Amino acid sequence: MNAARLNDDANERGSAQNHGASVGLTADKITIRGGIPLIGRIEVKGAKNLVTKAMVAALLGETPSVLKDVPNISDVRIVRGLLEVHGVKVTEGAKPGDLILDPVDVESAHFAAIDAHAGSSRIPILFCGPLLHRLGEAFIPDLGGCRIGDRPIDFHLEVLRKFGAVVEKQPNGIRMSAPNGLKGAKLELPYPSVGATEQVLLTAVRADGITELKGAAIEPEIMDLINILQKMGAIITVDTDRVIRIEGVERLLGYNHRALFDRNEAASWAAAALATDGDIFVGGARQAEMITFLNVFRKVGGAFDICDDGIRFYHPGGDLKPVIIETDVHPGFMTDWQQPLVIALTKAHGTSIVHETVYEQRFGFVDALVEMGATIQIHKECLGGHPCRFGQRNFNHSAVITGPTKLHGADIVVPDLRGGFSHLIAALSAEGTSTVSNVGIISRGYENFIGKLRLLGADFDLEG
Structure with missing residues (x-):
């Protein structure tokens, strides 16, 4: 044909x-x-496995971000709701699929609001690093997701601990704080997990010092997230042996990006x-x-x-x-x-x-x-x-x-x-x-x- x-x-x-x-x-x-x-x-349109993480990355900026080619899918609406309960203003852009994310008035959110918007999504775990940088604290409810196998959050929590976060498990979720700020760390993944690599990237870009991650995932969506963070002012290098190095910076600005x-x-x-x-x-x-x-x-x-x-x-x-x-x-x-x-x-x-x-x-x-x-x-x-x-x-x-x-x-x-x-x-x-x-x-x-x-x-x- x-x-x-x-x-x-x-x-x-x-x-x-x-x-x-x-x-x-x-x-x-x-x-x-x-x-x-x-x-x-x-x-x-944009990849589900990229746009939701790019939306979270907007929390790290001091100015608004523009994300283009955002698909109208339920995972995007979940992340939008979570951003909004944390004070991020999310508006439609001039073209269909464009989102403007303004994080100027980021604030803590009540557990009930987070839980109501999160549903069965696992995305809240990736909010932790950016919220610890912006607010000094973060809370995530119990996590769900598709029942296709083990997706433990233990490594996410261990990563955050190595950056200096204090992790407290509570009956309805997990509370985190960073009384002394977050510091760069040396990390190695036992398996090149996409989610764990995203966690490190979103946490390390504003941590004090250098972070080295061995055994990182290098999927195109990961590389596009790195593109976004670099646009915001991050310093990130990727070696051919699955090693990613991130030099923490004091401030990041918003981005303008068309999603993969x-x-x-x-x-x-x-x-x-x-x-x-x-x-x-x-x-x-x-x-x-x-x-x-x-x-x-x-x-x-x-x-x-x-x-x-x-x-x-x-x-x-x-x-x-x-x-x-x-x-x-x-x-x-x-x-x-x-x-x-x-x-x-x-x-x-x-x-x-x-x-x-x-x-x-x-x-x-x-x-x-x-x-x-x-x-x-x-x-x-x-x-x-x-x-x-x-x-x-x-x-x-x-x-x-x-x-x-x-x-x-x-x-x-x-x-x-x-x-x-x-x-x-x-x-x-x-x-x-x-x-x-x-x-x-x-x-x-x-x-x-x-x-x-x-x-x-x-x-x-x-x-x-």
Whole structure:
């Protein structure tokens, strides 16, 4: 299919994307009539895994910040609420997706207000460093998040202690203070955790002295957060051996920044195009941050065209091929990419293996696929090329997918964010009708996914 056809299809569906904006965020159930190729163009905005951290970084500045391409997702609204209860003025910019964050009147917030806005989000833990710098104290409630494995905050707390924070666990959460200010520290991560690296960056930039972090995560979203902090006045160097050094500064100013595109959402729509025999142009996607995904996509049998304004993903015809995938930290194959791609692998001719090495419980979404007719077996052993840290811990972290199999409609309950979008792809590619419940979770990371499905020609109804 050529670009003109894609644009024609998008124009014919017109305002469908806007029409689904509010509905997609509130609907609890979607009934999908599958078997229709997804065709058309959608746009992706800033990465969920960057924009929320960039919003927190605005707390560190003495002047307002401007963040562009902010998606309208529930995680962004949670962070906005948390900023506002701490006295940050958040307003819409001149263009859709622009936010102005003014931290001039930062103040302490009451526990009840923090708890009410945080919900199940884990983002409050990253408020601690900036609030300790601004106010000398911070409080976080019990933390939630997707149930995909262990995401302990113990290392976050240990990091803050090493910077000089006093951490006090209370029945309803954790209170922190910095009676002597925060000082630079030497730290080493046992695993290159994205969240822990973000914690160090947001705390170290205004700590007194030099901080050295070994074993740091270097995902594109981390590098973009470093770009933002440097714009604010931070001094940060990144070595090739995962060592980040931060020289603390006395003051930071606001930033003006366009967020990195959401490569997870882009990969999800790419997988949807492949699984439905479709043709989707993902506006805003870029090649550089997706090289690893693009290689695997091509090995499976998918095709793509790199353009100045995005990437076209499509099924070129012919049989899909099995692959062996091991998820890993950047620059490896992202854990968030494997779940949507598994749906396409059920259509590949042969046996594929997915070895999950980042989260130990990321195959909970597979049960629904088996019910829909997929042939997938889950194993405790490391079935990729290398043993991983879960190999001796009795976790089901390897999947064997045998295809091709035809998926049929079923009733599905969304378990988590990425698994939920994978269930949508399964229903869209299946024969017959599927009902997918608890779809509100998907709005945590996919802006207006209902409107985008309409734009691509999906056949569905909403309920609740």
